[in-house]
Amino acid sequence: MARLELEHTLNERNSHRGSGNIPIEDGIAITKYQNREGWAAIPFIIGSMVGLTLSISSWASNLIVFLKKEFNVKSIxxxxxxxxxxxxxTLLPVAGAIVADVFSCYFVISFFAFLSLLxxxxxxxxxxxxxxxxxxCELMGSISxxxxxxxxxxxxLYITLGLASLGVGGTRFTIATMGAAQFDKPKNQRAFLSLYYxxxxxxxxxxxxxxxxxEDNVGWNLAFRICLVSNVIALVLFLSGKRFYRRKPKVERNPFLSIVHVVLAAVKKRNMSGTFGNRDYYYGSVETTNxxxxxxxxxxxxxxxxxxxVDGDHEQQSSRSNARSWKLCTVEEVEDLKTLLKIIPFWSSTILVSVTISMFNNLVILQALTMDRHIGSHFQVSAGSLVVFNLISVAFSVLIFDFFIIPIWKKLYPHRALTLIPRIGIGHVINILGLVAAALIERRRLHVVRTHQLSSISIVPMSALWLLVPLGVLGIGEALHLIGNIMLFYQEFPKSIKNSSGAMAALILGIGYYLTIAITDLVHKTTRWLPDxxxxxxxxxxxxxxxxxxAVNFGYYLICAYKYRYVEKSNDNPNDI
Structure with missing residues (x-):
């Protein structure tokens, strides 16, 4: 509660410095659009995200085929x-968010969107x-x-991939946190994040x-031209919305240095003991003291x-030149670090969920390749395209849950709020059910294989559409736990590093991806479950x-949920979904 009041007070001070009716922020006059909370900036933000996503995903999702067909690169x-x-x-967005916390989202997104364009x-x-x-490749007899x-x-090629990847790192999650920063009320921030995803x-x-x-049927030339146009439109659209965006207050100190500052100061004073009163602590300003x-x-x-x-600290802090002494930090900086440490267990409980989803998405393609993928007598679905149903499931689940179920719930039960922690927990359970469904369908597929005594190259007489069941169920779970986690991180993170909250999801996906490689290799080497x-x-x-x-990870999540206490509590019910 105290932290929320402090942020509100400082926001009011920054927004209304100046004379007359023109607000001043860090010495710069801001427009009426920047001064109010509203949705005027959101079409520019979401529109630019859509353009960049179309451009980025188009080359990234089919990169192996591009390398093999256009550069004659061997499969391995x-x-x-x-x-x-x-x-x-998956990891560069973390660096992009850190840079955005030190500088500004507008500068970071503009710069890296330009790198993506290059x-x-x-x-x-x-x-x-x-x-x-x-x-x-040329066919010489029977040899290619x-x-x-x-x-x-x-x-x-490597310079191209490097520039395109940097474009991903500086924009993918930074745009989301910039959009949420356009609002003060948590309910509007959550509504935006739902719409964004x-x-x-x-x-x-x-x-x-x-x-x-x-790319596969017409040509890479046309596909990349469409991607280029999409990227140009995204960049122009984002820059066009500048007058609508809220300006970020000037950072007086690198927020990540403040974290190091707290740890070093605490270590230096580790031997201090005794009973200390409230006046023995340094607050930094009149507002924070109150x-x-x-x-x-x-x-x-x-x-x-x-x-x-301690002796001498007060005199050092009275001079602005010494205000950055590593011997003393403010109570606010201490509380910000505590908040960060408290959220880490929640963050870690999502890593294994990411592993299960990543492994399933890889293995389901192998299943689809062995099954009947025909719809009707003439049309056959590609194995990789089946994963799209998971994305469709996530999108519809977000639409139904956040824009229909939650409003209806609030009308029926106005005094029984649904919070983010139960939402994430339900997502965990649904994720487990999706994996159980996948196991049962695979058992049925193997039964058909053995009943018909099929060879390794035979197509199993079982429709691949059965795989849409676990894909859909996992999509519903992802809409609840992944997006719920992103909302929780943004809500609970200290204001000074809000941009990094969105990148926490990217870090989860990155760690989960590398753990997937390790677990898959371990299972392949120690069991006979994953032969060629x-x-x-x-x-x-x-x-x-x-x-x-x-299931084991869900038990860990329940422990984290039981121990956790929301940081922000206000009349606006920021923890209510």
């Missing part, structure tokens, strides 16, 4: 390059200028001869269907020493294993 090498790029695409220009040049890629790319061609999944689904179809005058909280007390004044031909394996046991992992 193409997979390794794809793994490196995918790893960068990457798309190079992709277009590669597919247009023949000397920038190796010659196509494929020229290897030159060092120059590989260098241009609804359009995000729709854009991803479009890339995985229409754009990949163009609001946090009761002193630091009782939890994680060893950190409180960082704000404890899954018809001879026990993929159902892998799904049961993932369900058990999810």
């Amino acid at each position: 090498d193409a997979t390794q390059i794809n793994n490196v790029v995918l790893g960068f695409n 990457g798309m220009i190079l992709f277009n040049l590669i597919t247009t200028i023949h000397c920038l890629r190796p010659s196509p 001869s494929c020229p290897s790319p030159s060092r120059l061609q590989l260098a241009i 609804l359009f995000f999944y729709v854009a991803n689904g479009t890339s995985l269907t229409a754009m990949i179809y163009i 609001i946090l005058g009761d002193g630091p909280s009782k939890s994680l007390r060893w950190l409180n020493r960082a704000a404890l004044k 031909n899954i018809n001879d394996g026990r993929l159902d046991n892998v799904y049961w294993m993932l369900a058990v992992i999810g």
